[in-house]
Amino acid sequence: MRLLTAADVHALLDLDAAIATQRTAFTALATGEAWQPDKIGGGPYGARSTVFCYAARLDAATGPVSKFGSVNPGNHALGLPSIHAVLVALHPETGAPVAVLDGGAVTTLRTSAASAVAVAELARPGAARLAVLGAGTQGRAHVRSISRVLPLREVTMWSPDLAERERTARELAADGYPVRAVADVAHAVAEADVVVCATLATEPILPPGLLRPGATVVSIGSFEEHRLEVGTDLLEASAAVVVDHVPTARAHAGPVVAGRPMELLALGEVLGGRATARRRPDDLVTYLSVGLGVQDAAAAWHVIERAEALGAGQEIAW
Numbered sequence: 499m500r501l502l503t504a505a506d507v508h509a510l511l512d513l514d515a516a517i518a519t520q521r522t523a524f525t526a527l528a529t530g531e532a533w534q535p536d537k538i539g540g541g542p543y544g545a546r547s548t549v550f551c552y553a554a555r556l557d558a559a560t561g562p563v564s565k566f567g568s569v570n571p572g573n574h575a576l577g578l579p580s581i582h583a584v585l586v587a588l589h590p591e592t593g594a595p596v597a598v599l600d601g602g603a604v605t606t607l608r609t610s611a612a613s614a615v616a617v618a619e620l621a622r623p624g625a626a627r628l629a630v631l632g633a634g635t636q637g638r639a640h641v642r643s644i645s646r647v648l649p650l651r652e653v654t655m656w657s658p659d660l661a662e663r664e665r666t667a668r669e670l671a672a673d674g675y676p677v678r679a680v681a682d683v684a685h686a687v688a689e690a691d692v693v694v695c696a697t698l699a700t701e702p703i704l705p706p707g708l709l710r711p712g713a714t715v716v717s718i719g720s721f722e723e724h725r726l727e728v729g730t731d732l733l734e735a736s737a738a739v740v741v742d743h744v745p746t747a748r749a750h751a752g753p754v755v756a757g758r759p760m761e762l763l764a765l766g767e768v769l770g771g772r773a774t775a776r777r778r779p780d781d782l783v784t785y786l787s788v789g790l791g792v793q794d795a796a797a798a799w800h801v802i803e804r805a806e807a808l809g810a811g812q813e814i815a816w
Contacts, residue, residue: 499816500597502801506811507603510804513646516611516797521769523556523608523796524615527743528766531557532792534743539722539750546571548722550583554791556799561590563795565601571698574659579635580698581605587798595816597802601794608797609789610639612742613716616765616785617692618647620740620775622712625691626651631683631703631727632696633657633666636718640694641675648692653677656686684708695719695727700752702729711780718787720752728784730757737781738774740765742790751786 502510511519526532538551553564567583574580583601588594617625626649630637633655641653653676657663667679680686687693687708695704695717704715704727715736719727730753733739739754740763741747747754747762754762765785767773776783805811 499595499814500802500805500811501814502597502599502805502811504600504603506805507600507607507801510801510808510810511607511797513611513643515800516607517614517643517646519796519800520608520612520615520793523790523792524612524742524766524769526556526796527790527792528764528770528772532795534746534790534792536749537746537789537791552789552791552794554795556792556795559590560795560799561588561593561596563587563791563798565604565791565794567601567605569698574634585794585798587802597798597805597811599798599801604794604797604801605789606635606639608793609636609718609787610643611797612787612793613640613694613718613785614643614647615769616716616740616787617644617714619765619768620783620785621648621692621714622776622779625714627689627691628653629686629690629693630655630696631657631686631694632719633659633663634696636696637694638666638670640696641670641677644692644694645675650676652689654680654686654690656680656683687713692716697727698725699727700724701726702732703727704732706732706735706782709782711782713782715782715784716787717784720786721788722750723752723755726752726756728753732784733757733760735782736784737778738763738776738783740768740775740783740785742787742793746788746790747786750788754786
């Protein structure tokens with residue numbers, strides 16, 4: 499069995515490859531090749547952390563994958579990532595363990611890569627201005643991933659933590675991204691073609707009236723019933739609401755659970771041309787990412803196959 503650390507995962511899965519794996523995942527989901535059961539998530543009453551378990555299988559040629567971990571909002575104050583996880587992949591024929599991967603690294607890469615797939619498909623023609631609400635791990639990752647699919651001219655970044663947003667903006671600017679920190683949400687999104695919400699907020703942070711016509715909103719923080727970084731008013735104002743997986747979104751996406759019944763489009767169906775999200779340049783289009791095991795499976799098997807080819811990671815007896 500192969501042990502692959504966070505450093506191994508990042509070395510073996512570059513941004514373009516990560517984006518390609520996510521397109522593969524959503525396509526497999528739409529065509530019925532993938533197996534995607536409901537996720538497990540929650541915890542005891544009063545706990546601030548959320549335990550999660552995602553299991554899936556990308557296709558018959560690749561084995562089952564399961565990711566187990568925890569989202570801990572309090573980690574920010576400790577200087578730690580909010581997500582820690584372990585991912586296990588099994589052999590497609592024997593079921594024997596093939597690899598154990600750092601699930602946090604896989605989550606960071608596949609989540610931002612999936613958003614890049616959505617943005618490439620949903621953003622209005624000529625989109626070049628990005629706003630990111632949230633300056634943590636996912637905020638950083640989304641700037642890097644979306645820059646691979648849009649010719650970004652400007653990136654505005656907001657976080658309620660002044661020091662964090664200034665620090666993250668400086669770091670990204672030093673790496674060549676056109677990022678600047680701004681003082682409030684209104685200034686961040688005023689001219690944005692694409693807005694990414696990457697927070698753990700339980701109350702809406704993005705009033706739809708602040709958005710310019712034709713904006714695309716990506717929310718990755720509304721992954722539990724009580725998480726509402728975007729509100730039901732934003733969904734109701736949208737010409738189309740696209741989700742990673744309709745059954746999962748109806749069961750778990752905060753604003754979907756809280757709102758009135760509405761049509762949801764699966765991203766895989768949009769990618770395959772079987773559904774249309776943006777019909778006019780001035781449409782407001784929203785993409786909600788709850789997170790899926792099939793996304794982990796697609797990314798993990800790419801990493802495992804490259805690791806085997808290159809002899810990367812650590813082989814351990816099992």
